[in-house]
Amino acid sequence: MFYREAGDFNTSYAEDQQTFPIKFDRYRYYVVLFIAIFVVPFIINDYWANSFLLPFLIYAIAAIGLNILVGYCGQVSLGTGGFMAVGAYACYKLMTAMPDVSMFIHVLLAGLITAAVGVLFGLPSLRIKGFYLAVATLAAQFFLVWLFNRVPWFYNYSASGQINAPERDTFGILITGPNTEAWATYMFCLIFTIASALVARNLTRGSVGRKWMAIRDMDIAAEIIGVNPLRAKLTAFAVSSFFIGISGALFFSIYLGAVEVGEVFGITKSFLVLFMIIIGGLGSIFGSFAGAAFLVLLPVLLKIVGVDWLGWPTDIVAHLQLVIVGGLIVVFLIAEPHGLAQLWRVAKEKLRLWPFPH
Amino acid sequence: MNATAESYTTEDGRTIGPVVMEMKNITLRFGGVEAIKDISFDIREGEIRAIIGPNGAGKSSMLNVISGFYVPQEGEVWYKGSRRPSMRPYQVAEQGIARTFQNIALFEGMSVLDNVMTGRLTHMNTGLFAQSFWKGKAEQEEIANREVAEKIIDFLEIQAIRKTPVSRLSYGLKKRVELARALAAEPSILLLDEPMAGMNVEEKEDMSRFILDVNDEFGTTIALIEHDMGVVMDLSDRVVVMDYGKKIGDGTPDDVRNNQDVIDAYLGVAHD
Ligand SMILES: Nc1ncnc2c1ncn2[C@@H]1O[C@H](COP(=O)(O)OP(=O)(O)O)[C@@H](O)[C@H]1O
Ligand SMILES: [Mg+2]
Numbered sequence: 001m002f003y004r005e006a007g008d009f010n011t012s013y014a015e016d017q018q019t020f021p022i023k024f025d026r027y028r029y030y031v032v033l034f035i036a037i038f039v040v041p042f043i044i045n046d047y048w049a050n051s052f053l054l055p056f057l058i059y060a061i062a063a064i065g066l067n068i069l070v071g072y073c074g075q076v077s078l079g080t081g082g083f084m085a086v087g088a089y090a091c092y093k094l095m096t097a098m099p100d101v102s103m104f105i106h107v108l109l110a111g112l113i114t115a116a117v118g119v120l121f122g123l124p125s126l127r128i129k130g131f132y133l134a135v136a137t138l139a140a141q142f143f144l145v146w147l148f149n150r151v152p153w154f155y156n157y158s159a160s161g162q163i164n165a166p167e168r169d170t171f172g173i174l175i176t177g178p179n180t181e182a183w184a185t186y187m188f189c190l191i192f193t194i195a196s197a198l199v200a201r202n203l204t205r206g207s208v209g210r211k212w213m214a215i216r217d218m219d220i221a222a223e224i225i226g227v228n229p230l231r232a233k234l235t236a237f238a239v240s241s242f243f244i245g246i247s248g249a250l251f252f253s254i255y256l257g258a259v260e261v262g263e264v265f266g267i268t269k270s271f272l273v274l275f276m277i278i279i280g281g282l283g284s285i286f287g288s289f290a291g292a293a294f295l296v297l298l299p300v301l302l303k304i305v306g307v308d309w310l311g312w313p314t315d316i317v318a319h320l321q322l323v324i325v326g327g328l329i330v331v332f333l334i335a336e337p338h339g340l341a342q343l344w345r346v347a348k349e350k351l352r353l354w355p356f357p358h
Numbered sequence: 359m360n361a362t363a364e365s366y367t368t369e370d371g372r373t374i375g376p377v378v379m380e381m382k383n384i385t386l387r388f389g390g391v392e393a394i395k396d397i398s399f400d401i402r403e404g405e406i407r408a409i410i411g412p413n414g415a416g417k418s419s420m421l422n423v424i425s426g427f428y429v430p431q432e433g434e435v436w437y438k439g440s441r442r443p444s445m446r447p448y449q450v451a452e453q454g455i456a457r458t459f460q461n462i463a464l465f466e467g468m469s470v471l472d473n474v475m476t477g478r479l480t481h482m483n484t485g486l487f488a489q490s491f492w493k494g495k496a497e498q499e500e501i502a503n504r505e506v507a508e509k510i511i512d513f514l515e516i517q518a519i520r521k522t523p524v525s526r527l528s529y530g531l532k533k534r535v536e537l538a539r540a541l542a543a544e545p546s547i548l549l550l551d552e553p554m555a556g557m558n559v560e561e562k563e564d565m566s567r568f569i570l571d572v573n574d575e576f577g578t579t580i581a582l583i584e585h586d587m588g589v590v591m592d593l594s595d596r597v598v599v600m601d602y603g604k605k606i607g608d609g610t611p612d613d614v615r616n617n618q619d620v621i622d623a624y625l626g627v628a629h630d
Contacts, residue, residue, distance in 0.1 A: 226451030
C-alpha cells in the first residue's frame with residue numbers, strides 16, 4: 001500500500017471539491033512546489049534552464065491553454081503557433097513602446113491582446129465544427145505568420161525583419177536580454193506557470209468548466225440545459241488564447257530573446273503543442289504538464305543517450321525522435337485518449353490496492 | 359374544467375392550478391412533411407400532462423417546439439400569461455423549462471455528479487474573473503448549488519454512483535441521471551420524452567414512482583410523452599392524443615380511453 005486514501009474522508013462539499021481531495025496527493029503537490037520554488041533556483045545553471053526548465057515551463061502554459069480549448073471545450077485548433085506569435089509581438093511592441101513598465105504587466109497585457117484576437121478567430125466556431133474548424137484555425141495560423149512577416153510596424157521596421165528583446169528588469173532584476181541569470185528567468189516563468197495552472201484549475205472545476213465540457217460532449221443537450229453555445233465557445237477561445245499569448249510572450253522575451261516568426265511560430269509549433277496535450281492527456285491540467293515535460297525532455301534525453309553515449313549521428317537521432325513521437329501519437333489516440341495523465345491515474349489505482357487487488 | 363383561469367382539485371386531493379403554458383394552433387413542417395398540424399392544447403400548473411400517440415405522430419416534435427429547438431411555421435406559444443417570442447433553447451431553459459430526451463443525451467465524458475451539476479448552470483452566474491480565483495464567490499456558489507444537486511441525487515437514489523463516469527452506467531440508470539439533471543434545474547415545467555422507453559418492468563415502476571414523487575413533493579408541472587397506455591392512465595391528469603401530426607383527443611384518461619378516434623388510432627384502423 002504505497003498509496004492510500006483509507007481513513008481520509010472528506011466531510012464537506014468544500015473539501016470534496018478541492019484540487020487534490022486525497023491527502024497524499026496534496027502533500028506530493030506541496031513538495032513539488034517547494035522544490036520548484038526553494039530548491040531549483042539555487043542549483044539551476046544555464047544549461048538546465050535553457051535545455052529543459054524554461055521551455056518546459058513555457059510550453060506547459062501553452063499546453064494548458066490549448067487543452068482548455070481542445071480537451072475541455074472540444075474545439076480543435078491548429079492555430080497555436082499563430083496565437084503564440086500574437087503574444088510575442090504584442091509583448092515586443094509593449095516592451096519597446098513602454099520601456100519603464102514592468103515585464104509582468106507586459107506579459108499579462110500580451111495575454112489579454114491574444115485573448116481578444118483568439119475571440120475574433122473563434123467566431124466561426126459557432127457555425128463550423130471539427131475538421132472544418134481545424135482548417136479555419138489553420139488559416140488563422142498562416143494568416144498571422146504572414147501578417148507579422150509582412151507588416152514592418154510589427155517588427156519596428158528592423159532591417160532583419162526579426163524582433164529582439166531589449167534588456168528589461170523587474171524589481172531591479174534583469175530578466176530579458178543577453179545578460180540575465182538563469183535563476184531569475186526561471187523564477188519569472190515559474191510564477192506565470194503556477195498562476196496559469198491555478199487559474200485553469202479553478203475555471204475547469206466550476207461552472208465555466210462544466211459549460212465547456214457540456215459543449216464538448218454534446219452541444220445540443222448543452223444548449224437545452226441552458227448553455228449559450230456562442231458564449232461558452234468564445235470564453236474558451238478567450239481563456240485559451242490568453243494562456244497561449246502569455247506563453248508566446250515568454251517564449252520570445254525570456255527564452256529565445258530573438259524571433260523570426262515563420263521559423264519559431266510556424267505550423268510545427270501548433271502541432272508540437274497539440275502533440276503535448278494528446279500525449280499528456282486531453283482535458284487534464286496535469287496532462288498538460290506531463291506532455292510538455294515529455295516532449296521537451298525527449299530530444300534532450302535522446303541526444304544525451306544517442307549522440308553522447310552511443311555516438312550515433314545527429315540526424316539519425318533527430319529522425320528517431322520523429323518516429324517515437326509519431327508512434328506515441330498513434331498509440332495514445334487509439335488506446336488512451338486521456339494520455340499520460342490517465343496512465344498515471346490507473347497506476348495510482350493499482351498502487352492503492354496493492355498488494356491486495358481484491 | 360374548461361375555464362383556464364381557476365384552479366381545481368383532483369379526486370386524489372391534489373390542487374391543479376391555472377394554465378401555465380398554452381400552445382395555440384401550432385403547425386410545424388419539415389420540407390413537405392407536416393409533423394404537427396394546427397394543434398392547440400394547454401398545460402396547467404402542477405398537473406401531469408401526457409402526450410400519447412403512435413410512432414411518428416409528432417410528439418417529440420411538439421416537445422422540441424416547447425423547448426425552442428424547432429421553430430413552428432405557424433402558431434404561438436404562451437407561457438405564464440404572455441406570448442413567448444422566438445427563442446433559442448438556452449433562453450427557454452433560463453425561463454425554467456427543463457427536459458429529458460427520447461435518446462439519452464448525457465455528457466458522457468463527465469461523472470454523474472458533474473452531469474447533475476450542469477443542470478444547475480442556469481442558477482450559476484459568477485463571472486469568469488471571480489471563478490479564476492475560486493475562493494469567495496465562486497466557491498460559495500459551487501457549494502450552494504452542490505447542496506441542491508445532492509438533494510436531487512438522494513431523491514433519485516443515485517448516491518452510490520455519484521462519482522461514476524456516466525459512460526459506465528446501464529441504460530436504466532442513465533435515464534435516471536438524465537432526470538436528475540433536468541430536476542436539478544428546479545424547473546417550473548419538466549418535459550419528459552418517453553422516460554420509460556426501453557426499460558424493464560421494475561425500472562418502469564421505479565420511474566413512475568419518481569415522476570409521481572417529483573410532481574407531489576416539488577409541485578413540478580410535468581409534460582410527458584409515453585407509449586405505454588397503461589402507464590399514462592396511471593400517471594397523468596390529462597392526456598393529449600396525437601396521430602399523424604393531428605390532435606385526435608384531449609381530456610382525462612377516462613375521456614380519452616372512450617374516444618372512438620383514439621381507439622381507432624391505437625387499434626390501427628385504416629385512415630381515410
Ligand atoms: N428534424 C427533422 N427533420 C425532418 N423530419 C423530421 C424531423 N424531426 C421529426 N421529423 C418527422 O416528423 C414526424 C414526427 O416525428 P416525431 O415528432 O419524432 O414523432 P414521435 O415522437 O411522435 O414518434 C416524423 O414523420 C418524422 O420523420
Ligand atoms: Mg418521439
